[in-house]
Amino acid sequence: MAGAKKLYIKTYGCQMNVYDSERMAEALGGAGYEEISSPEGADMILLNTCHIREKAAEKIYSELGRMRVHKEANPDLKIGVAGCVAQAEGAEIIRRQPMVDLVVGPQSYHRLPEMESRAGGGAKALDTDFPEEDKFERLKARPKAMRGPTAFLTVQEGCDKFCAFCVVPYTRGAEVSRPVQRIVDEAKGLVERGVREITLLGQNVNAYHGAGPDGADWTLAKLIWALNDVDGLERIRFTTSHPNDMSDDLIDAHGSCAKLMPYLHLPVQSGSDRILKRMNRKHTAESYLRVIERIRAARPDIVLSGDFIVGFPEETEADFQDTLRLVEEVRYGYAYSFKYSTRPGTPAADRAQVDADAASDRLSRLQALITQHQREIQDAMVGREVSVLFEKPGRMDGQMTGKSEYLHAVHVTAPSLKAGDLARVRIMQSQTNSLAGDLI
Ligand code: SAH
Ligand code: SF4
Ligand code: F3S
Numbered sequence: 527m528a529g530a531k532k533l534y535i536k537t538y539g540c541q542m543n544v545y546d547s548e549r550m551a552e553a554l555g556g557a558g559y560e561e562i563s564s565p566e567g568a569d570m571i572l573l574n575t576c577h578i579r580e581k582a583a584e585k586i587y588s589e590l591g592r593m594r595v596h597k598e599a600n601p602d603l604k605i606g607v608a609g610c611v612a613q614a615e616g617a618e619i620i621r622r623q624p625m626v627d628l629v630v631g632p633q634s635y636h637r638l639p640e641m642e643s644r645a646g647g648g649a650k651a652l653d654t655d656f657p658e659e660d661k662f663e664r665l666k667a668r669p670k671a672m673r674g675p676t677a678f679l680t681v682q683e684g685c686d687k688f689c690a691f692c693v694v695p696y697t698r699g700a701e702v703s704r705p706v707q708r709i710v711d712e713a714k715g716l717v718e719r720g721v722r723e724i725t726l727l728g729q730n731v732n733a734y735h736g737a738g739p740d741g742a743d744w745t746l747a748k749l750i751w752a753l754n755d756v757d758g759l760e761r762i763r764f765t766t767s768h769p770n771d772m773s774d775d776l777i778d779a780h781g782s783c784a785k786l787m788p789y790l791h792l793p794v795q796s797g798s799d800r801i802l803k804r805m806n807r808k809h810t811a812e813s814y815l816r817v818i819e820r821i822r823a824a825r826p827d828i829v830l831s832g833d834f835i836v837g838f839p840e841e842t843e844a845d846f847q848d849t850l851r852l853v854e855e856v857r858y859g860y861a862y863s864f865k866y867s868t869r870p871g872t873p874a875a876d877r878a879q880v881d882a883d884a885a886s887d888r889l890s891r892l893q894a895l896i897t898q899h900q901r902e903i904q905d906a907m908v909g910r911e912v913s914v915l916f917e918k919p920g921r922m923d924g925q926m927t928g929k930s931e932y933l934h935a936v937h938v939t940a941p942s943l944k945a946g947d948l949a950r951v952r953i954m955q956s957q958t959n960s961l962a963g964d965l966i
Contacts, residue, residue, distance in 0.1 A: 530559065530560035531559045531560070531569040531570065532559070532560060532561075532562045532567055532569050532570070533554050533559035533561050533568065533569070533571075533572065534563075534564065534565045534570070534571045535547045535550065535551055535571075535572045535573075535574060536571070536572070537574045538574065538575050538582060538585065538586070538609070539575065539576025539577075539578065539609065539610065540576065540578075540729075540766075541678050541727050542678075542683070542729065543574050543575075543576065543609055543610075544678055545678040545679070545680045545727055546574060546608070546632060546680075547572075547574045548678075549662070549665045550572065550638055550665075552665070553635065553638055553639055553665050554638060554639060554642065557639040557642060557643070566596070568596065569600070569603060569604065570603070570642065571593055571596065571603065571604070571605050571606070572605075572607075572608055573586060573605075573607050573608065573609070574609040575608065575609035575612060576609060576610055576611070577609075577611045577615075577693050577869075578692075578869075579869075581867065583614070583615075586619075587623060590605070590607075590626065602646065604642065604646045605625055605627050605628070606627060606628035606629070606630065606638075606642075606645070607619050607626055607628070607629050607630075608629075608630045608632070608635070608638075609632060610632065610698070612629045612631050612632075613631035613632055613633075613696075613697040613698070614693060614696065614697050616631075617629070617652055620650055620652070627646050627649075627650060627651065628641055628650070628651045628652075629650075629651075629652045629653070631654035631655070631656075631697075632683075632697065632698055632699075633655065633656045633698075634653040634657065634661070635661055635665060636659070636661040636664035641653060656699045660704070662680070662704060663708065670719070672720045673716075673719050673721065674720070674917060674945065674946075675721060675916070675945055675946040676722070676724075676725070677716045677721040677723070677725070678724075678727050679712055679713060679716065680704070680726075680727045680728065681704055681727065681728055681734055681749065682704070682727075682728030682730060682731050682733065682734045682736070683698055683699070683701070683702050683728060683729065684698040684699045684700050684701045685700075685701055685730050686700055686730075687730065687768060687808070688806060688873075689795070689805050689806050689807060690872060690873040690874040691866060691867075691869065691874045692869070692872060693869045693871070693872060696871060696872075698729055701733060703728075703733075703734050703735050703736035703743075704736050705737045705738075706737065706738045706739060706744050706748075706749055706752060707739050709726075709736070709749065709753075710753065710756065713753055713756055713759060717756060717757075717758040718758075721759070722758070722760045722761065722915060723759075723760060723761035723787075723915055723929075724759060724762055724763070725762075725764065725765060726746070726750075726762065726763070726764040726765075728764075730766070730768050730771065731764045731765060731767055732746050732764070732767040732771040732776055733746075733768065745773060745775055745776065746764065746776055747775035747778070747779045750762055750764070750776075750779055751783060754783050754784065754786070760915065760948055761787050761915060763789060766791055766793060766833075767790065767793075769792055769793075769794065769809045769813070769814045770808055770809050772792070772820075772821070777817075777821055778824060780821055780824045780825040780828060781824030787932075787933070788825050788827055788829065789828065789829050789859075789932055789933045790821060790828055790831070791830075791832070791833075791860075792814075792817070792818070792821075792830060792832055793833035794811070794814050794834070794852065795807060795833060795835050795838075796811075796834065796835065796838065796841070796845065797848040797849035797850070797852030798811070798846075798848040798849060799811055799812075799848075800845060801840070801841050801845045801848075804838070804839070805835075805838060805874070811848065811852050814852070815852070827932075829859035829933065830856060830858050830859060831860035831861055831862075832858050833863070833864070834849065834861060834862070834863040834864070834892060835865075835866050836849070836864070836866065836885055836888040836892055837865050837879075837880040837882075837884065837885025837888060838866045838880070839866070839878055839879055839880065840877060840880070841866075841880050843884075846888045846891075846892075849892065850891070850892065853892065853895055853896060857899045857903065858900065859899070859900060859903045859932065860933070861896045861900075863889060863892050863896065864889075865885045865886065866880070866885065904934060904961065907932070908953050908954065908955065908961075909952075910953050911950055911952055911966060912930040912951055913930065913931055913948060913949070913951070914928040914929065914930055914936045914948070914949055914951045914963070915928045915929055915946075915947075915948050916928035916938075916944070916947045916948075916949070917929065917945055918945055920937045920939075924939050924941045925938065925939045926938055926939075926940065926943040926944070926947075927960070928947075930961070934960070935959065935960035935961065936960065936961045936962070936963055937960060937963075938951055938962070938964065943965075949965055949966075951964065952966050
């Protein structure tokens, strides 16, 4: 595209932001922009931001500070802030950093091309509405270019759960599910462009209840079964789930749906019932463990992952010991753990804070235990036969790397392999963060 304007997007936060950034790049493609991979020479820079923890949100202001050199080099450069910081802070961003031209919340992305044409030369464009119309339908571009073998596809957005620590219900709004047929069509389009694995996304993806072609609301499991019939699509994953929405049909699908991969991210946050209650999680450690038990009964080899918060207000050492016990019982293949971060406007923000050193100490003990399990589960793959979807060349000559069904990174040296190949591999070696194997 000679003469095209250049767009640089930097994405922070969760996979839903990754998906949204792709959609925004496509929408701005229709407005004459071509995406580039560094900010030098850009006509527009868009930061797609995350508000989940204080550090994540503050990072945006330091990043904006660094963008000043690009604005000085090119006074026509437009700088936009999208995502959850845009939603949470709105016009405050322009007040703190006047060189920002445009602020757009996650539910208004379909208005971005029009906003872009209004912003710049001192004019500001701001939109943090929660409009009624289906933004995905309006964002729909018709890109033909081939792409890598894996893709994200947002099927559900927003959250009605209001955990006491979390900003998502405020930044993403109420839970909304996209209609089944649009998702299936989008999946078919991705497959035509070379995609073989799709990860269905939602802040509460297993609460999915989109309108089916029969007029009834469909569950996530029913959607997965419909995608299972899409020719050329080989693998389906979904994230992130809430323990209370692990319905029977979804658990069954883990045992019976061939394309649904044996990996599940099921955050629990804490192993203490007292803290879970204060978090407004609406489940107990025991009810969570029973869900895990049923999932393992349906799919014994499933690899589980989770999220944890340590140092939530009022958490004691005894509460933390309950968390360690739960981790011992589940044995996660992966897990993400965070120190509690106060988020203004959330119910937990005014409560008695845990001492920062105690929280740091708990975090390192939890992470050590998780790392140990992660290592043991990865090491136990040695000698086993797995399927690998190859994504890109590895660091060594003739090496390709991809993911197993359990989401482990696997390297294989075989010059015949190319991105998009799906092959059976015997695991020979477990390395620091990956496995090495041979083609069978
Ligand atoms: N919808 C998902 C994930 C939400 S955000 C769920 O319900 O699990 C991803 C993770 O960030 C959460 O699971 C939680 O562990 C963490 N998180 C959210 N708010 C946080 C806060 N205020 N401080 C620290 N971690 C937080
Ligand atoms: Fe946040 Fe809880 Fe909703 Fe997850 S379920 S997005 S942690 S409020
Ligand atoms: Fe962050 Fe918003 Fe995702 S706060 S985690 S980018 S939903």
